[in-house]
Amino acid sequence: YGDYPEIIKQEPMTITSGRFVNHNDIQDKRKIAVIGDGVRNELYDQGETVIGTYIKIQGVNFMVVGTYQKKDDGGGEEGQKEIYVPFTAFSQAFNTSNDVGWMAITANDGSSISDLKEKIVGVVKEKRKIHPDDKRAVGYFDLYEQFNRVESLFGALRWVAYFVGVLVLLSGIIGVSNIMLIVIKERTKEIGIRRALGEAPWSIKKQILMESIFLTIISGMIGIVFGAAFIYGVNAVLDSVGPVDMFINPSVSLAVVVSALIILVFSGLLAGFIPAQSAIKI
Template identity: 45%
Template sequence: MWRPDWDVFIEMVQVLLQKPLRTGLSGLGVGWGLFMIIITIGSANGLQNGVSQDLGDMAKNSMFMWTQSTSMAYKGFQRGRPIDLTIADVEYLAANSQTLEAVAPQNQLGGWRGSNNVTRGLKTGAFTVFGEFPEQQLIEARPLKEGRHLNDRDIDDKRKIAVIGERVRDILFTKQEDAIGGSIRINGVNFTVVGVFTSMRSGEDAEEDLQSIRIPFTAFNQAFHQGDDVGWLCLLFNEEVHADSAAAEIMSVLKARLSIHPDDNRAFGHWTVAREFEEIQSVFSAIRWVSFVFGGLALLAGIIGIMNIMLITVRERTNELGIRRALGATPGVVVRQIMGETLLLTTLFGLMGAILGVGTIEGINALLDSMPDMQGGSFRNPQVSIDIVLQSLLTMVVMGALAGILPAFRAVSIRPVEAIRTE
């Protein structure tokens, strides 16, 4: 009996086109619902992309660790003992930790926005100077603009060389000058520039990056009289181990060596990228969930509007439906017709809302791309996956079908004889 041919479709379109304004207005509710779902989810994704970008290209399995003071007395030591790390401790850690894959100790000279500490001829600047190991690149990659990065020979020979941020080059060198091979003076010690790097982060983080200078760890400690001291550690742990357990394992090795109580959580501070990502993920999955719920409620309002309008339509068409019944339409055919009209209405306008939503998201994307100044913002690449679009459309179709049930059965509950009497 059910022939999914053009006839059925034409019949439904004819009915919907009868009252174009009403059809359009009731469809608008559904279209708006889907539009809202897609826009809000797309924006949430954009925000997430922006925030994730702030973490730059840091390896997901990286960790930062610094020393503090003990909070528990242990092995004859009072609580409140300051902990210091030396290169020997780091070597011990590298040899004894199961989860550690790479460790890059770092020392720092001059703070962010500190006083002038670097000069070149008459030019001066305030930059953060890091003593570091080549392994640092594994943890936070900084693409080279020219020259080279630090290497193991630099460490072994304690070479007085420097890899500088783009901004450092712009301040200390004129545009005509070649930075590579140039000499800069850091706190009175001369270093030769061997490379210039840029940043993969955005916003203030990038600015901070670009105003930094990287020199070999060994040369740093020698030039600035740090002995064997280590400021903090940048580490890379086994990707298969969860960030929290990796951090615990690494710290327990050091605690044992430095006579710190195993349960002392204050002796070391640490920060893992994975943990940060997890937090961002959970915040944004909550945001997405909320937008889906609220978009869904908007959709529900639209669907209820459709159901309402279909009920009115059925009432208005009592006579027509009676005629159709007299002419041989079975109750099943009438039910399918009303359900079909409801579904067609919701699908048509839902699809339009979805297309409009995706179009808007893409438009915003193109707009952001065309404005390089906006690239650093916390909103980037808003997007909706095809999954979300399909899920929303499916939800809408199901809701549309549900909305059609009541009007359809109302339509056949009227007996043909009563329907024809209505004039």
């Protein structure tokens, strides 16, 4: 892309080596280039010096002065294969005069680009002498609006995941409860003897509840281990194919694990309540 230094504010990126395009490059029409990590990986060997070397773009040599990695790129390594050169050098090298193919505009803090886009399009039409009613002459898209749509989609998916999780949890509670009822049925004589010897009903009830909680926690911990192993596998796959920031470093926080354990304890109590009530009636 032929661009200006301000593009780094529009598309946040980390300069991994060297520097980015500056205004001196623009003024002097310097044939310099800043390449993405994807380009570097394709053109250079691991550990090879990049800064100060030359690459050829459509027959024109540009000196590499920096490399970058985008901070927010859902396209993986493909998004790191872009090359930035000074706009003036681009125009001169490829004879595009001062034609601008596209521009990125960000609103100041406290303002919404969605509220400003109609005014911006109006200014462009006025500058280019385009009829105000021409809806197709100037194309644009609102990244904030697109983000909200994607966020709404993921929000809906989260609610679906919660719903499925609740159903799975309920089925687990029913399963544990049935297991404990079978266990109590097989231990009817034992419980009857303990009651005959004067053991308090609460003691028997407590034992059943503790066994139910233990069974629920063990099952839940096995699920957490399998989930952690799955996430580790996903991380390994993502590391092998390159960065995909939409799914960067998937992980389960300690707070989630603690919350899961609390839910498991509560579920164990719920699952063991009916069997415990049956046990003290023997």
